[in-house]
Amino acid sequence: MTSAMTEKIMATLTTVVDPELQIDIVNLGLINHVQCDTQGHVIINMTLTTMGCPLTGILEEMIDEALKILPEVQSTEVVLQWEPAWTMARMSRYAKMALGL
Numbered sequence: 793m794t795s796a797m798t799e800k801i802m803a804t805l806t807t808v809v810d811p812e813l814q815i816d817i818v819n820l821g822l823i824n825h826v827q828c829d830t831q832g833h834v835i836i837n838m839t840l841t842t843m844g845c846p847l848t849g850i851l852e853e854m855i856d857e858a859l860k861i862l863p864e865v866q867s868t869e870v871v872l873q874w875e876p877a878w879t880m881a882r883m884s885r886y887a888k889m890a891l892g893l
Contacts, residue, residue, distance in 0.1 A: 797864060801826050801834060804862060808854045811847060815890055817855075821882025824873055832866030834859055839878045848872070 805823060806816045817823060817838070825837040836855055840848065852870045859865045880893065 797828055798826055800862060801828065801859065801865075804858050805836075805855065808851065808858050811850065813841075813891065815883075815887045817851065819884040819887040819890075821878065821884065821887070828864070832864050834865050834868045835871060836868065837871045837873055839873050839876075841878050843874060 802818060802823070805826075806818045808817045809815065810817060810820055810822075813820065820841070822838045822840060823836065824839060827835040827837070840851075855870055856868045859868050880888070883891075883893075
């Protein structure tokens, strides 16, 4: 996958807003890694703020819907990773400011 495609995917993922925190998943620091093969299958490796988060399925659907607008993307897969654990240090400055931290 080219860096341009990675940037395009990451930019699109900024449209996926966490329903509870009202901040996008990129600025929250939830995205660990993005991989796209030559057939357009995208794997999003991410973590959540807490294990057992009730929004897991909703976020997966939101990610799939957001990435479908990219003509290069044929399918998506979200892989949850718990190590290293998410901390507030992963959030962007924008997210911290928006949450008053």
